[in-house]
Amino acid sequence: MGVEIERKFLVIGDDWRDQGQGVFMRQGYICSDPGRIVRVRIEGDHAMLTIKGKTEGISRSEWEYPIPLTEAQELLDGLCEKPLIEKNRRRIEFGGFIWEVDEFFGENAGLVVAEIELESESQEFAKPDWIGAEVSHDRRYANANLFKHPFSRWETPAE
Numbered sequence: 001m002g003v004e005i006e007r008k009f010l011v012i013g014d015d016w017r018d019q020g021q022g023v024f025m026r027q028g029y030i031c032s033d034p035g036r037i038v039r040v041r042i043e044g045d046h047a048m049l050t051i052k053g054k055t056e057g058i059s060r061s062e063w064e065y066p067i068p069l070t071e072a073q074e075l076l077d078g079l080c081e082k083p084l085i086e087k088n089r090r091r092i093e094f095g096g097f098i099w100e101v102d103e104f105f106g107e108n109a110g111l112v113v114a115e116i117e118l119e120s121e122s123q124e125f126a127k128p129d130w131i132g133a134e135v136s137h138d139r140r141y142a143n144a145n146l147f148k149h150p151f152s153r154w155e156t157p158a159e
Contacts, residue, residue, distance in 0.1 A: 004052070004062040005121055008141055010132040011112040016101050020090035025102075028080025032144040039144070040067075040075045043089070047072030058121055058136050083107065083150075085143050095126035107150030113141060 027041040035054040041047065047069045053061035076084060086105040091098050097116050104111045114131060135141045140149060 002062045002064070003059055005059045005118045005123075006115050007058055007118065007134065007136045008113055008115045009127070009134050009136075011101055011114050011130055012132040013130050016090065016092060016112075016114075016128070016130045020092040020101070022088040022090045022103075025087050025089055026076060026084050027143065028076045028082070028084045029144055029147065030075070030079055030081075032081060032148065034139070034142075034144070037144050040072050040080055042069065042072050042076065045069060049075075058118075081147065083147055085147055092128070094128045097125055099128065099131075104146070104151065107152045108146050109152065111141075111146075111151040 023044045025041060025043045027039055030038040030040065037050075037052040039050045039052070041050065047067050049065045049067045049072075051063045083106065085108070087102045087108075088105070090101045090103075092101060093099075099114050099116055101112065101114045113135065116125060118125070139145055140154065
């Protein structure tokens with residue numbers, strides 16, 4: 001079992017757009033219960049099945065397994081809850097860390113968030129200029145919530 005320790009931030013401005021190479025992702029949820037998430041993701045020409053446990057602070061248990069691309073497509077089309085999440089992800093190196101910047105499409109268009117994975121909850125890190133407000137504890141920004149409650153329907157996003 002792995003442990004994911006992740007912080008999430010809103011992205012401001014456009015300076016991030018010319019950094020890193022983007023890859024298109026489609027992902028769906030077989031189970032989106034906050035205590036036991038089961039996700040299927042196609043990223044470029046790779047596919048993964050991911051199982052995540054309950055979040056405690058900014059940490060949670062996580063298991064990831066590569067699966068055949070054709071099977072991932074079958075799961076996304078036939079078994080996953082709809083709508084699917086579609087986004088472009090850029091991995092950007094800054095200050096010795098990799099920031100994953102996700103620009104969402106469809107009903108979540110207009111939302112851009114950045115995540116950083118840490119080795120401990122107290123680990124310090126420098127933030128690029130394009131990092132805005134932290135939303136790590138705001139469950140609305142969890143991908144497993146965005147297909148149920150899309151960003152375009154929110155009345156008051158964080159600023």
